[in-house]
Each structure stands twice: as C-alpha cells, then as structure tokens.
Amino acid sequence: MSGVPSYVAAFEALRPAIGARLVELRGSLDHAIARTTPEEARVLFDGVLHAVATLLATGDHDLHRGFVHSFVAVRATEGVGPDHAQRLLVAILDVAAAEARAKHPDDPTAALAITHAARLTARIINDTIADEIGRRQAQLAGGGGTGARR
Amino acid sequence: MSNLVVQGYGDSHVGAVRDTNEDALIVDPKWGLYAVLDGMGGASAGDIAATKARDVVHEYVRARRSTLAPRQLLDAAINAASAAVHGEAQRRRDRRGMGTTVVACLIDGRRATIAHVGDSRAYLLRDGRLHRLTNDHTIVAELVARGAIAADEADRHAYKNVLSRNLGAKATAAVDLNEVELQAGDRLLLCSDGLYGYAASQALHQLMGAPDQAADVVRDLIDAALRGGGGDNVTAIVIDAGTQAMPRATAILRTSGAGAWWARRDRVLHAARAHGIHRSPLCAVLPPDDAIALVAGNFADAIYHDLEKSASVNVWTFAENLAVGWLGQGGAWAPLRELLDGLGRAADAVVAELRGEDVGLAGLIEAALARAMVTAETAVGGVLAQQLRTVEAELVRHAAERAKRDAEITSRFTDQPTVPFMRAAQPTDAPGPEVQHVLDGARRRALGRPAATNDRELFMRAIEHAHRVATAATDADATVAARELFDVRALDEAGVTPLYDALDAARAAHVDAVRAVPGGVGGKLAALRRAAGAYQRLSSTIAALVVESVAPTAEQLREAAAATAALRAQVTKNERKVASLERKFATIIDDDLPAGMRFDLGLDRKRAEPPPVPRRRPSKETLR
Numbered sequence: 001m002s003g004v005p006s007y008v009a010a011f012e013a014l015r016p017a018i019g020a021r022l023v024e025l026r027g028s029l030d031h032a033i034a035r036t037t038p039e040e041a042r043v044l045f046d047g048v049l050h051a052v053a054t055l056l057a058t059g060d061h062d063l064h065r066g067f068v069h070s071f072v073a074v075r076a077t078e079g080v081g082p083d084h085a086q087r088l089l090v091a092i093l094d095v096a097a098a099e100a101r102a103k104h105p106d107d108p109t110a111a112l113a114i115t116h117a118a119r120l121t122a123r124i125i126n127d128t129i130a131d132e133i134g135r136r137q138a139q140l141a142g143g144g145g146t147g148a149r150r
Numbered sequence: 151m152s153n154l155v156v157q158g159y160g161d162s163h164v165g166a167v168r169d170t171n172e173d174a175l176i177v178d179p180k181w182g183l184y185a186v187l188d189g190m191g192g193a194s195a196g197d198i199a200a201t202k203a204r205d206v207v208h209e210y211v212r213a214r215r216s217t218l219a220p221r222q223l224l225d226a227a228i229n230a231a232s233a234a235v236h237g238e239a240q241r242r243r244d245r246r247g248m249g250t251t252v253v254a255c256l257i258d259g260r261r262a263t264i265a266h267v268g269d270s271r272a273y274l275l276r277d278g279r280l281h282r283l284t285n286d287h288t289i290v291a292e293l294v295a296r297g298a299i300a301a302d303e304a305d306r307h308a309y310k311n312v313l314s315r316n317l318g319a320k321a322t323a324a325v326d327l328n329e330v331e332l333q334a335g336d337r338l339l340l341c342s343d344g345l346y347g348y349a350a351s352q353a354l355h356q357l358m359g360a361p362d363q364a365a366d367v368v369r370d371l372i373d374a375a376l377r378g379g380g381g382d383n384v385t386a387i388v389i390d391a392g393t394q395a396m397p398r399a400t401a402i403l404r405t406s407g408a409g410a411w412w413a414r415r416d417r418v419l420h421a422a423r424a425h426g427i428h429r430s431p432l433c434a435v436l437p438p439d440d441a442i443a444l445v446a447g448n449f450a451d452a453i454y455h456d457l458e459k460s461a462s463v464n465v466w467t468f469a470e471n472l473a474v475g476w477l478g479q480g481g482a483w484a485p486l487r488e489l490l491d492g493l494g495r496a497a498d499a500v501v502a503e504l505r506g507e508d509v510g511l512a513g514l515i516e517a518a519l520a521r522a523m524v525t526a527e528t529a530v531g532g533v534l535a536q537q538l539r540t541v542e543a544e545l546v547r548h549a550a551e552r553a554k555r556d557a558e559i560t561s562r563f564t565d566q567p568t569v570p571f572m573r574a575a576q577p578t579d580a581p582g583p584e585v586q587h588v589l590d591g592a593r594r595r596a597l598g599r600p601a602a603t604n605d606r607e608l609f610m611r612a613i614e615h616a617h618r619v620a621t622a623a624t625d626a627d628a629t630v631a632a633r634e635l636f637d638v639r640a641l642d643e644a645g646v647t648p649l650y651d652a653l654d655a656a657r658a659a660h661v662d663a664v665r666a667v668p669g670g671v672g673g674k675l676a677a678l679r680r681a682a683g684a685y686q687r688l689s690s691t692i693a694a695l696v697v698e699s700v701a702p703t704a705e706q707l708r709e710a711a712a713a714t715a716a717l718r719a720q721v722t723k724n725e726r727k728v729a730s731l732e733r734k735f736a737t738i739i740d741d742d743l744p745a746g747m748r749f750d751l752g753l754d755r756k757r758a759e760p761p762p763v764p765r766r767r768p769s770k771e772t773l774r
Contacts, residue, residue, distance in 0.1 A: 028279030083528075083535030090528055097521075108513050115520040122527035123487075129534040130483030136541040140548060 007110040008057045011096075014103060014110065015053065018096045019045050029091045032078065047071075048092050052117050061120065068124045082132075086125040093118035154332055156257055158184050159364040160387030163372045165344055166380030172196035173342050173385040174204040174250075182257035183211050186270050186385050188342040190316070191248030195239075199248040202238060203231035203317050207254060220256045221327050224265035228252055228317065228325045232267075235318030249318030253284060253340050255389065262330045262338065262389075267323050268316045271346060274330060275337040275358045283328060287315035311343070334392030337364075341371070344382030349374035356463040361400055364388040370459060377467075400460050403514050408457040410511060414500045415450045421496035422446030430492070431485040432476050445472075449493050453522055457515070462525040469526035473533035483534065490530070494523050581621055581680060584673035588664060592677060593617040595663035602655040605648050611635060612656035612688075619684035620677075628684070632691035646696060650689075657685040 022045040027034040033041050051067040054060070068089070075085040093114055100111040158179055164171040172189035174197075185207060189200030210227035218226065231252070239245045251268025264272045269286040285291060290307045292314050293299045304310060317323050330336075337358060346354065353374045357367055367388045375384040423442050427433065433441030452464035469490070476486050497519045505512035581589060593613060601609035615631035622628075635649065664678050 025277060028277055081535050082538070083532045086528060086531045086535075090524055094524075108517055112513075112517050112520060115517060115524060118524045119520065119527055122524055122531060126483065126487070126527060126531050126534055129531065129538050130487075133483070133534065133538050133541055136538065136545055140541065140545055 004057065007113040010104060010110040011053055011056055011114065014100055015049050017103065018049060018099045021099050022092060022095055025095060030088045032080065045092065048089065052093065055117055056113055064120065065124050068121055069128060072125060072128060082125055082129050086122055089121050090118050093121065154260055154334060154391045156389060156391055157364055158387060158389035159368050160184065161368045161372060162383065162385040163376065165383050166376055168383060170197055171383045172200055173383040174200040175385050175387060176204055176208050177387060178208065181211055181215055183208065184340055184387050184389055185252060185254035186340045186342050186387060187250045187252045188268065188270050189250040191245065195245045195248035198245065199235045199250040199318050203235050203250045203252060206231040206234045211256065220258050220263035224254055224256050224263055225325050225327060228265055228267060229322050232317040232323035233321045236321045239318055249316035252317055255338060255340055260332045262332050263327065264330065265325050265327050267325055268313050270342050273339040276333065278359055280355045280358055283330065284326065287313055289314050332391040336391040338389040340387040342383060342385040344384040345371060345375045345386050348378035348381060350378065352466060353463045356461045360459050360461045362459065364390050402511065403457055403518055404460055406511055407515050407518065408454055410504060411457055411515060412454050417500050417503065418450040418496055419446050421499040422493065425492040425495050427489065427492050430489045432489055446493065446496060453519065456522060457518055462522060465522045465525045466529045469529035470533060473530040477533055477537055486530065490526055584670065585676045585680065586621060588667045588669050588673050588677035589617060589621055589680065591667035592660060592663040592681065595666055596660040599659045599663065602658065603651045605652050608648060608652035609656050612652045613660055616656060616660060616681065616684040616688060619687055620680040628687040628691055632688050632695060635688065636692050636695045649692065653685060653689060
C-alpha cells in the first residue's frame with residue numbers, strides 16, 4: 001500500500017479530459033480567457049490543474065498557498081481583482097469536479113477532493129484579501145503614506 | 151435536423167410595493183409566441199397600454215403567421231401595437247403619454263427570433279453561461295453606448311429608468327431584432343425590469359442554471375425579485391429548448407437529500423451550539439439561543455432551500471449578508487472565518503450521523519455541503535474585495551489630500567530646479583519706487599559706459615539681463631536670464647571666457663553707475679545690493695549650466711577612465727605573464743648549455759646542485 005489516496009490517481013487520469021472541457025467552456029469561465037486562443041487557455045488551465053494535482057498528492061497547503069498568491073498577483077497585473085481571480089479558480093475547479101462526477105458516478109471521492117481543494121483555494125484568497133485590508137488600514141492609520149508595509 | 155421540443159412557462163406578480171400590475175405577457179406554445187410587456191403611464195394607463203399592445207401583437211401573429219417570415223412578422227406586429235396604443239392615447243386625454251415596452255420571442259423550428267423595444271430583456275442560458283440578448287432602450291444605455299458616461303455610472307444615473315424608445319409614444323416603433331439558432335439544453339428568459347432590477351444577476355444566473363422545470367424556475371425567479379425588494383411588477387417567461395433529463399444524483403438530493411437535511415435541522419443547531427457559534431463575536435449582542443437560531447438556523451435553512459432547488463443562491467445570500475453586516479461595521483475577518491468554519495463543522499457532524507443510515511445519501515449531501523462552503527467563501531470573498539477597494543480608494547484620497555496640502559505649503563516656490571544642485575526659484579520683494587528709480591538710472595548710465603571687454607554686445611546684454619534680475623519680483627528670472635546669456639555657447643575657452651569677461655565688465659560698470667545715480671543713501675544701498683546680487687546669481691547659474699552641459703561628456707570621460715583602468719590592469723597582468731614565461735624559457739635554455747656557457751640569471755642560486763645525470767632535452771611542446 002502506498003498510502004496515497006485513490007483520488008490522486010483518478011484526478012491525474014482525468015486531467016486531459018478536464019483540460020479539454022475547460023478549453024471548451026473557457027468563454028463561460030472568464031471574459032479575458034474567452035478571448036484567448038485554445039493553446040493559450042490550455043497553458044493557463046494546465047498550470048491550475050498541475051497545482052491542484054500537487055495539492056491532492058502532497059496535501060501541502062503552504063505550497064498551494066504560494067501558487068494561489070502567484071495566480072492572484074499575475075491576474076492583478078491584468079487588472080483582475082482578487083475576487084474575480086477567486087471566482088475563476090473556483091469555476092475551474094467546479095468544471096473539474098463536474099467532470100470527475102461524470103466520469104466516476106459511483107465514486108464521489110475525486111469530485112469531493114476537488115471541491116475541498118476549491119474551498120481551500122477560496123479561503124486562501126480571502127485570507128490574502130483580509131491581510132491586504134489590514135495593511136492598507138494600518139497605512140491609513142499611519143497617515144495614509146506611501147511607505148513600506150507595516 | 152429535427153425540431154426541438156420547446157416548453158415555456160410565464161408568470162407575473164404585482165410586486166411588494168405597487169397596487170396594480172401594469173405588466174402583461176403572452177405564452178402561446180401553439181404559435182411559438184412568447185412576450186413580456188411592461189406598461190407605463192398614470193391612472194392605470196400603463197395597464198391599458200400593455201394589455202392593448204399584448205392583444206394586438208398576439209392577434210397580428212396569429213393572423214399572419216403563415217404569410218410573413220418571423221422577423222417581418224414581429225416587426226409588423228409590434229408596429230401595429232404601437233399604432234394602436236398611440237391611437238388610444240391620442241383619443242383620450244387621461245391616457246396621454248401611456249406606452250409600453252415589449253420583448254417578444256417567436257420560435258420557428260430551431261430558430262428563435264427576438265424583438266424588443268424598451269428595457270424589458272431577453273437572456274439565453276447556454277452551456278451554463280447566461281447571455282443577454284437585448285440592449286436596453288434607455289437614455290442612460292445610449293449614453294453608455296456613446297461613451298458619454300461609464301458603464302458603472304449607469305446604475306446610479308438619475309435617468310436610468312427613462313426610456314429612449316417605447317410602444318405608443320409614436321405610431322411607429324423602431325424595433326430591434328435578432329435571431330438565435332437554438333440548441334438542445336438552451337433556456338431563454340424574457341422578463342420585465344421588475345425582475346432584473348431587484349434580483350441579483352448572480353441569483354438570475356444560478357436559478358436559470360438549476361435543472362428545474364420552467365415553471366419552477368419562473369417561481370424561483372419571481373421569489374428572488376420579491377426578496378430583493380419587489381419594488382416593481384415582476385414578470386418572467388422561461389422557455390426550455392429540448393428535454394434535459396435531471397441527473398439522478400440531483401433528483402435524489404432534491405427529494406431525499408433536502409428532506410433528510412430538514413429532518414436534522416435541530417441537530418445542526420445542536421452541533422452549532424457545541425461548536426460555540428453563539429460565542430462568536432458576530433453574535434455578541436444576541437442571547438445564545440437567539441444567536442444559534444439566527445445564524446445556524448439561517449445557515450441550515452439556506453442549505454435546505456439550495457438542496458431543494460439544486461442551486462446555491464441561498465447560501466450565497468446568507469454568507470454575503472453575514473459578511474456585509476459584520477465587515478461593514480468594521481469587524482475583522484478572523485471571527486467571520488472562525489464562524490464559517492464552525493458552521494461547516496456543525497454540518498459535517500450531521501452528515502457523519504446520516505452516514506450511519508444511508509451512506510449514498512450522506513455522500514451526496516456531503517458533496518453538496520462542500521460546494522455550499524465554497525459558495526460561502528466566494529460570497530465573502532466578493533465582500534472582502536469590495537472592502538479592499540474601498541480602503542484603497544480611501545488611502546488614495548488621503549494621499550491626494552496630503553499631496554495637496556504639501557503643495558499648498560510649498561506653493562511659494564514658483565519654479566523647480568532644472569539642474570540638480572540649483573535651488574528652486576523663490577520670490578523676492580519687488581523693489582520700491584526709490585530703488586527702482588536708482589536701478590533704472592544705473593542701467594541707462596551703465597549702458598552708456600565704455601565696455602572693458604572686446605565684446606560690447608555681450609557687455610550690453612549682460613547689463614540688460616542683470617537689470618532684469620535685479621528688478622524682478624522672483625529669482626526665477628535669473629535662471630531664464632542666465633540661459634539666454636549662455637545661449638548655445640561652446641564649452642571651450644573662446645566660448646565661456648568672453649561671457650565671464652563681459653559679466654565682469656558689466657558688473658563693474660553697473661555698480662559704478664549705481665553709485666553715480668543721484669539719490670538717497672538708503673535707496674542707493676538697496677539698489678547696490680540688488681545689482682550685485684543679480685550678477686552673483688547670474689554667475690552661479692551660468693556655472694551650473696556649464697556643469698549641466700558637460701555632464702554627458704563627464705559621463706563619457708568616467709566610462710573611458712574605467713575602460714582605461716581595466717585595460718591597464720590587463721596589460722599589467724599580461725606583462726607579468728610574459729616575464730614569467732621569459733624566466734622559464736631562459737632557465738630551460740640555460741640548463742641545456744654546457745656548464746661554462748650558462749647565463750647567470752640569479753636563478754641558479756636558489757636551486758640545489760644539479761643532478762649528476764644529464765637531463766633529457768625538452769620536447770617542442772614543453773618549449774612552446
């Protein structure tokens with residue numbers, strides 16, 4: 001027994017199908033992604049799915065937190081707010097969970113694991129936003145300066 | 151290609167505020183005609199306009215369905231309705247100004263033709279995405295389309311409800327038409343502004359996406375608008391194209407799942423108490439029982455309704471309200487986070503209990519609960535992000551105000567330094583009449599004196615500029631005057647030296663002239679200070695300009711010096727290497743010579759006595 005949960009292998013096997021479905025549905029996930037080519041969209045989705053696969057395989061929340069922070073930061077450079085980035089990630093994982101349910105109707109573990117990953121992802125973004133609010137409020141209390149983080 | 155099975159259902163509600171319903175609708179599957187009309191005008195005229203237009207459109211379509219193509223048919227029917235309403239309004243004074251909107255859908259096989267006038271809307275749900283098919287005919291929408299106002303201003307605009315087109319204002323109406331090729335699984339929504347104006351777009355999307363019958367969706371949509379305030383009449387028609395079987399798991403959840411959850415509602419509240427929900431800072435003002443009933447009860451109810459409808463709009467609303475209420479009054483994220491976790495754990499406890507009875511059902515509810523918690527996080531995320539934007543806007547406003555204050559403090563500076571170490575210009579007191587008189591006289595006298603330099607023109611320009619600086623109310627003029635004097639001068643001795651010579655000669659003549667002007671001692675001293683100061687300022691500013699001009703050259707010189715130093719270091723290194731090789735070479739040659747012919751390089755002294763056996767001649771490789 002390797003001790004690795006069965007949904008890890010199930011998710012890994014599902015990744016190509018999930019990726020294809022995401023590319024197909026990209027227009028309903030995000031307006032910006034709707035304008036990208038299938039290849040460009042695939043790169044984005046592959047990155048997210050890879051991070052989720054790593055989370056499922058390792059259970060390493062810190063590693064996943066790093067990925068989510070980077071994702072939100074990159075989207076911010078495109079003018080996308082953290083809440084929109086959060087909805088995009090949740091939508092991607094919703095599609096993944098739906099695909100897992102469709103392919104394994106009798107074994108909900110993979111879909112459930114993906115949904116838990118979605119919740120963790122949404123929570124990490126909420127923590128990040130709350131941290132940012134705290135920093136900004138500290139700056140305001142300190143005179144609204146443009147100084148470094150407190 | 152086979153035709154789709156189309157099923158439509160519509161309903162209308164007076165709303166929570168108004169007494170009369172001025173909306174009307176057509177649901178006629180036989181002719182494939184569906185329409186929503188929203189009447190306007192006082193004294194029940196809106197009701198009459200909508201009803202009249204509805205009857206005309208309906209009758210027109212039924213009479214000419216077989217003779218006109220759908221686009222022409224809808225266009226003609228709506229124009230006929232407009233003429234009828236307009237005519238009615240003209241006949242009766244109390245009905246003047248009445249009118250109505252209309253959004254109509256005519257389905258012919260797979261093709262749906264959408265026609266609309268006014269702000270009633272059509273939406274299409276396809277592949278889980280809700281598309282709006284119509285653009286409102288309102289003044290504000292047209293302003294947005296022309297770029298006169300931003301899209302986010304539209305909702306707050308005073309004229310957001312003022313229509314730019316309607317049926318009845320004129321005998322004819324400009325009808326917008328478009329067509330949609332329907333696919334199996336498509337769902338159309340026709341609605342009045344009482345629906346989309348009071349139900350959140352998120353709720354519209356969620357409810358339209360629910361795998362329910364059209365009639366259930368219409369009921370839920372109207373409920374959502376009423377929950378949102380119901381400030382207007384609400385009318386909705388949902389048209390399903392094709393048959394979409396509800397997934398088995400969804401059907402189980404909607405029946406057994408919702409029932410099982412509801413039967414355990416008290417258990418949820420008990421588990422919530424066990425997890426200390428009532429001790430949360432969010433419940434601080436409530437007695438424990440009320441806190442549990444309000445927070446955990448609403449949470450359990452929201453999940454029940456979402457299980458029943460296979461949607462997540464209720465959990466979304468619950469979490470959003472919780473977050474807005476708490477964060478809006480300055481609450482921190484951590485207690486809200488803890489509360490959400492506590493509610494999640496309470497729900498998990500109920501699922502664990504259910505697992506002992508029905509593993510399959512428990513699994514389905516567990517998955518639905520997990521999704522509900524994702525929804526709650528996302529709803530809270532939206533509120534947090536909004537708060538972040540508000541705080542950031544506040545921060546920017548504060549920074550801008552501070553910058554403005556700083557600018558006011560430094561507003562006495564009228565110029566910015568253009569050369570790094572040249573101070574910013576500052577105002578000086580304008581000379582009084584007496585000093586001005588002395589300075590004017592001194593200028594005339596100085597210009598008339600012989601120039602103690604070869605360049606008389608430059609001498610005179612220096613006097614003119616110095617006079618300008620001496621009589622100016624700000625020393626910004628010194629910078630301008632210095633630049634004019636410096637002009638495009640070359641930075642060689644012949645370029646700069648004559649300028650300084652001219653300045654020197656002009657200063658001497660000018661100061662002498664001040665002394666020579668008749669007048670009081672006080673005025674003459676002040677004039678003298680101003681004239682001397684003007685020349686000093688001109689000289690120092692010109693010096694700064696010289697430095698500014700040579701800056702690029704100085705940079706090149708620095709780079710050249712660095713390159714030279716690097717080359718020197720390389721040469722030194724190479725020279726050392728050559729010396730080392732020469733020594734090595736000489737030693738090898740020396741070793742090969744007979745003892746009496748060896749050079750004395752001073753190297754042998756360091757070596758021990760040579761071995762008695764002759765050394766082998768080195769190969770060419772070694773020599774090289």
